[in-house]
């Protein structure tokens with residue numbers, strides 16, 4: 072059986088074939104028609120909301136352009152022939168790739184160097200614009216309304232964007248209204264003398280709104296048809312957690328529909344603001360947490376079921392450690408989604424902590440590339456990779472964490488104790504990173520990114536301790552660092568033996584150790600002031616084994 076249908080305006084053909092002859096015989100005409108209609112709907116859902124669909128109706132498993140539709144007593148194998156002119160990949164460029172008109176030219180040239188791709192482009196704000204906007208907001212709180220136009224950061228932002236537009240030959244009118252609105256907003260902040268998380272999100276959104284408008288206009292002047300989109304206008308629906316919102320499931324079909332519909336009716340490269348969304352209750356602009364454009368890119372990749380998600384940075388891929396800590400770090404060619412997620416979650420600035428989730432759900436490869444060195448092969452992140460030779464992949468350092476040692480006063484049984492401790496954190500909305508437990512004690516670290524302002528940190532910590540002290544003796548220690556060893560934890564004995572030998576030689580006392588269930592991460596907690604030298608020594612031992620200085624045996 073073959074049929075043709077329009078999926079979000081894309082003409083696609085599909086055929087439905089019973090999975091094997093036995094099932095063919097067992098399929099009654101009405102069952103086949105059910106499978107046909109399910110498959111038709113599934114094709115419409117294809118590349119949008121697989122998981123939601125499968126939960127409601129039946130199991131749908133997808134492999135490239137084929138998928139199985141499996142219901143109770145009914146099944147079909149559906150082939151989906153993609154239209155060759157569909158959107159093909161996402162290319163995300165961060166602030167470091169868009170720092171000046173010269174960089175924007177290079178990025179446009181880079182995009183045009185892939186004539187066979189029909190990419191969706193996701194952009195961050197230019198250079199350090201987001202930081203400058205936040206600083207401008209903070210200054211506005213105390214500078215008085217009449218002084219707003221003299222805020223240095225505002226002048227910097229205006230100058231950067233107007234100069235960039237002029238240098239690219241783009242009409243400044245594409246951003247003029249935004250620059251005026253930005254100044255008005257800062258005056259509002261000055262008048263109210265406060266900068267709420269909600270206002271902060273609206274404030275920083277000007278960065279992405281302006282960079283995408285300039286870029287789209289520039290592409291059009293170069294003869295490449297491009298269309299600008301504000302993510303909050305095309306279906307990026309999020310929670311209302313300002314400054315750190317989560318993308319909601321409704322985003323995927325909405326974004327797919329909007330981008331495909333526009334593409335079909337009038338093809339133009341979509342240029343989408345990274346980092347931004349719209350709160351589902353407030354309808355206000357939200358942001359996805361710092362570095363959130365990576366997440367925008369992977370969400371679009373999943374929504375459209377694209378072939379690949381590329382994130383273009385200013386480094387040759389994900390490196391063996393933060394190059395700011397150790398300049399001799401080198402690129403890691405392959406990573407799994409789990410490794411990349413763990414690495415990002417434990418503090419590697421290179422990827423947003425949540426960005427691997429949509430890519431993993433859509434099983435879409437993520438490639439981390441260098442926009443300054445496009446020929447470097449970068450890092451390819453996929454569902455699985457050959458781990459047979461892998462030992463350590465990367466070392467990540469997260470500074471300034473707080474640890475809590477919680478020892479039960481035995482008022483509760485061991486089960487009740489653990490449950491109570493974690494319910495206290497859940498009630499206070501505080502994330503825990505690393506945990507080590509015994510029957511009567513727990514040591515854990517608290518995620519600093521969830522504790523937004525300084526005042527709140529102390530207030531929240533006091534509150535946590537107060538609650539915990541009802542059931543335990545609590546020891547709070549600040550100024551700690553987590554060193555995460557990301558890699559093949561199947562070889563944890565080798566990793567730990569080597570790591571402890573290095574740290575022992577340095578005379579460093581490891582205060583906590585934890586191996587997560589993810590099987591890709593071993594975390595060690597040490598003092599802040601020892602952390603950097605530990606990372607350097609571990610890097611030398613695991614990745615530069617020919618260095619004679621450390622007697623640490625053979626690396627793999």
Ligand SMILES: Nc1ncnc2c1ncn2[C@@H]1O[C@H](COP(=O)(O)OP(=O)(O)O)[C@@H](O)[C@H]1O
Nearest residue numbers: 165166167384385386389390392393419420421
């Ligand atoms: N393990 C790591 N691998 C690569 N880069 C890292 C790592 N840890 C930290 N970084 C930092 O992350 C930066 C790239 O991320 P980011 O600034 O978010 O780029 P962009 O703004 O282009 O998205 C690099 O310049 C590097 O300094």
Ligand SMILES: N[C@@H](CC(=O)OP(=O)(O)O)C(=O)O
Nearest residue numbers: 165166195201361362363364
């Ligand atoms: N501009 C935002 C979002 C972002 O993703 O930026 P970048 O891609 O430059 O890290 C930020 O600075 O957080």
